[in-house]
Amino acid sequence: MNKLFAVIKKEYKTIVKKKSFIIMTILTPVLMAGMMVVPVLLMKVDRSDKKIAVADYAGGYIQALSAGPAKKGAKPKGKLDMDAMNEMPELPGRISFHPVQLGGRDAAGLLREYEQKVLKKEIDGLLLIPADVKSRRQVSYYSTSISDFTTLNFIESTLRTAISRQLLLERQIDPAVVDEATREISMETFKVKKEGTTKSDSGMDYMMSLFMIIILFMILINYGQIIMRGVLEEKTSRISELLISSARATHIFYGKLLGIGLAGLTQVALWILLAVILVSRFSGMVDAAILSFLTPEIAFYFVIFFILGFFIYAIPYAFIGAAVNTDQEAQQFASVLSVLIIVPYILGISALQNPNSTLTLVASLFPLFTPILMFMRITTAVPPLWQILASIGLCVLTIWGLAWLGAKIFRVGMLMYGKKPSLGEMLRWVRYK
Amino acid sequence: MSEWALSLHDLVKDFDGKRAVDHISFTVKRGEILGLLGPNGAGKTTTIRMVMDIIAPDAGRVEILGEGLSEKVKDRIGFLPEERGLYRKLKVMDTLLFFGELKGMKAAAARERGRRLLEQFQLAGYEEKKVEELSKGMAQKLQFITTILHDPELLILDEPFSGLDPLNIELIQGIILERRRKGTTIIYSTHLMEYAEKTVDSLVMIDQGRKVLDGTLAAVKAEYGRKFIRLQYEGDARFVAGLPYVRSSRDSGREMEIELEDLSKREQLLRDLLGRVTVNGFQLSEPSLQNIFIRKVREGAGA
Numbered sequence: 061m062n063k064l065f066a067v068i069k070k071e072y073k074t075i076v077k078k079k080s081f082i083i084m085t086i087l088t089p090v091l092m093a094g095m096m097v098v099p100v101l102l103m104k105v106d107r108s109d110k111k112i113a114v115a116d117y118a119g120g121y122i123q124a125l126s127a128g129p130a131k132k133g134a135k136p137k138g139k140l141d142m143d144a145m146n147e148m149p150e151l152p153g154r155i156s157f158h159p160v161q162l163g164g165r166d167a168a169g170l171l172r173e174y175e176q177k178v179l180k181k182e183i184d185g186l187l188l189i190p191a192d193v194k195s196r197r198q199v200s201y202y203s204t205s206i207s208d209f210t211t212l213n214f215i216e217s218t219l220r221t222a223i224s225r226q227l228l229l230e231r232q233i234d235p236a237v238v239d240e241a242t243r244e245i246s247m248e249t250f251k252v253k254k255e256g257t258t259k260s261d262s263g264m265d266y267m268m269s270l271f272m273i274i275i276l277f278m279i280l281i282n283y284g285q286i287i288m289r290g291v292l293e294e295k296t297s298r299i300s301e302l303l304i305s306s307a308r309a310t311h312i313f314y315g316k317l318l319g320i321g322l323a324g325l326t327q328v329a330l331w332i333l334l335a336v337i338l339v340s341r342f343s344g345m346v347d348a349a350i351l352s353f354l355t356p357e358i359a360f361y362f363v364i365f366f367i368l369g370f371f372i373y374a375i376p377y378a379f380i381g382a383a384v385n386t387d388q389e390a391q392q393f394a395s396v397l398s399v400l401i402i403v404p405y406i407l408g409i410s411a412l413q414n415p416n417s418t419l420t421l422v423a424s425l426f427p428l429f430t431p432i433l434m435f436m437r438i439t440t441a442v443p444p445l446w447q448i449l450a451s452i453g454l455c456v457l458t459i460w461g462l463a464w465l466g467a468k469i470f471r472v473g474m475l476m477y478g479k480k481p482s483l484g485e486m487l488r489w490v491r492y493k
Numbered sequence: 494m495s496e497w498a499l500s501l502h503d504l505v506k507d508f509d510g511k512r513a514v515d516h517i518s519f520t521v522k523r524g525e526i527l528g529l530l531g532p533n534g535a536g537k538t539t540t541i542r543m544v545m546d547i548i549a550p551d552a553g554r555v556e557i558l559g560e561g562l563s564e565k566v567k568d569r570i571g572f573l574p575e576e577r578g579l580y581r582k583l584k585v586m587d588t589l590l591f592f593g594e595l596k597g598m599k600a601a602a603a604r605e606r607g608r609r610l611l612e613q614f615q616l617a618g619y620e621e622k623k624v625e626e627l628s629k630g631m632a633q634k635l636q637f638i639t640t641i642l643h644d645p646e647l648l649i650l651d652e653p654f655s656g657l658d659p660l661n662i663e664l665i666q667g668i669i670l671e672r673r674r675k676g677t678t679i680i681y682s683t684h685l686m687e688y689a690e691k692t693v694d695s696l697v698m699i700d701q702g703r704k705v706l707d708g709t710l711a712a713v714k715a716e717y718g719r720k721f722i723r724l725q726y727e728g729d730a731r732f733v734a735g736l737p738y739v740r741s742s743r744d745s746g747r748e749m750e751i752e753l754e755d756l757s758k759r760e761q762l763l764r765d766l767l768g769r770v771t772v773n774g775f776q777l778s779e780p781s782l783q784n785i786f787i788r789k790v791r792e793g794a795g796a
């Protein structure tokens with residue numbers, strides 16, 4: 061047992077001390093944070109400042125427009141700056157309204173002058189508020205782009221509120237009641253699941269799911285390759301002879317798997333820790349949908365499926381390292397194996413759209429696909445618990461079988477030099493004591 | 494406790510139908526140095542790999558330190574494989590710690606003994622260097638240190654001198670002798686027989702997988718040794734080969750190695766030589782192990 065620990069310790073230390081490990085550990089959450097913040101920033105940049113000229117024949121509406129719509133009701137909970145972010149989509153970028161000096165001109169004359177200004181991009185648009193707006197409820201907007209619904213909605217709802225207020229106030233209604241009556245309404249979207257309904261934003265969900273699976277996919281391949289190269293190094297440098305003549309092959313093999321697996325787990329744990337720190341430090345800049353996506357439950361399943369995926373893929377990678385003789389051969393076999401890892405990933409992309417189809421269900425119970433597919437399903441539409449448990453159970457059984465087989469192939473393959481083993485030979489290795 | 498540190502019984506190993514080791518048996522006494530000698534490809538490494546349970550023999554069995562090669566027994570053996578290899582990215586001290594622990598040592602003990610050995614091998618100060626930063630000779634020395642770090646009772650060294658410069662060969666030979674004085678049993682293989690001559694107590698010679706000779710160095714030399722005469726001469730000495738008491742001769746033009754049927758015939762030979770050739774030198778000689786080996790192989794081929 062002490063020898064097993066000696067191997068675990070050495071493998072673990074070797075990886076954790078590597079520069080690439082430290083860089084990846086720090087860089088990935090930073091990239092992740094970037095991925096979360098960039099869309100929000102993009103939205104900001106996209107809503108460039110707008111200059112709108114307002115020809116206010118009715119009078120008094122320009123002030124209402126500059127003030128914006130009435131405040132929404134106070135949200136039940138949540139941090140203050142998070143609220144500010146939540147209102148972002150409702151707020152039109154920075155729109156500045158500029159009163160037009162009417163000087164007795166009529167609407168048609170004004171229009172001729174301002175059409176030129178719009179075309180020359182001196183202003184983004186002209187808003188005509190006729191004198192009888194209160195009764196006719198009709199305004200006109202002239203612009204080169206009239207598909208900017210955020211801006212249009214903003215103008216519409218602001219004017220509607222302003223007119224309502226005016227009408228009510230004219231009738232001597234208590235201003236407090238007027239405020240109450242004209243308050244804005246906001247709408248949140250919710251996803252209905254068997255396990256319970258959660259607030260969510262479908263677009264962001266999809267992105268986050270895809271993103272976490274890419275990370276899972278990357279680390280599984282990364283750690284698989286680390287094992288493969290490690291085994292191959294021991295084989296080509298003949299350290300294997302020293303190892304086998306000092307300790308049991310099973311101890312060396314399992315020690316290696318566990319040591320490298322622990323290093324991977326350390327990295328995942330550090331990521332989660334860093335993510336928690338980043339999100340809580342900069343929660344103001346993170347989209348609410350992301351915050352609601354990154355639950356402890358997701359983190360828990362990420363760790364579980366990383367562990368399962370690690371063993372399911374690492375053992376075949378170790379086979380390759382033990383069976384081949386050169387880096388080139390190893391890479392050839394490894395690329396075949398990465399295709400096997402890509403399959404659930406591709407299946408998963410369709411699964412994201414249709415997470416409850418039969419194909420997705422069956423594929424996600426297939427142990428080689430489970431780590432990626434089942435995790436993907438969990439991130440999109442939580443499957444029934446029995447399916448999750450069944451998939452984990454099948455994975456554990458598979459790992460058990462692979463580990464048994466792996467130790468044997470490792471024992472013989474590590475000491476087989478020179479020629480490429482045939483499939484028949486590999487089968488014979490399994491029977492070797 | 495049996496008298497034998499190691500005994501091999503009828504070991505056989507085939508590679509793709511070719512016999513690499515052909516019914517080899519021998520025993521190694523506790524506390525002695527045994528040389529496993531033979532040219533390249535004779536089967537030395539294959540034999541040692543079977544002893545270390547790195548490959549399984551097709552037939553035969555090995556008894557080591559009184560039992561089979563269990564986990565416990567592995568801790569009492571130091572093994573230097575023919576093809577050296579250490580983790581290139583691992584630091585020197587970490588390398589010693591790892592292999593020490595793999596041999597059942599406590600980390601503190603491995604560190605302590607590792608320090609002392611590094612000093613003895615002039616590697617002090619390299620503890621924190623990576624193995625890949627060492628010169629080839631240094632890495633060889635480090636490998637040797639990992640072999641003896643846990644103070645094994647039995648040392649099995651496959652070609653311990655290959656790739657070393659004369660100074661380091663001397664160093665390793667010194668260590669081997671020092672360990673023998675402390676009671677360690679040592680087996681080493683080499684194709685360089687002149688090194689074996691200086692250190693071994695007994696030897697096993699193998700050729701093409703077969704054992705051709707074994708015994709203590711003294712016995713082997715006694716058997717072959719005293720029947721040789723080394724003659725330096727001028728003139729035509731071809732007649733020597735025809736003399737009835739001469740068993741064999743090897744003429745190199747100015748020097749001849751003559752094997753007599755019986756050592757008592759040496760005065761007769763000298764008398765026969767005088768007057769027919771100019772004798773510049775005439776000594777009893779011990780043939781080198783190399784010579785013995787060549788003779789043995791020839792005999793085998795002739796028989």
Ligand SMILES: Nc1ncnc2c1ncn2[C@@H]1O[C@H](COP(=O)(O)OP(=O)(O)O)[C@@H](O)[C@H]1O
Nearest residue numbers: 477508513531532533534535536537538539540
């Ligand atoms: N793994 C192997 N596969 C095939 N042939 C081998 C293998 N190892 C050794 N041999 C063959 O066995 C014979 C003995 O080799 P070896 O034991 O390495 O000799 P030595 O160590 O005395 O130089 C050689 O002919 C060699 O080619």
Ligand SMILES: [Mg+2]
Nearest residue numbers: 537538539575
């Ligand atoms: Mg050899």
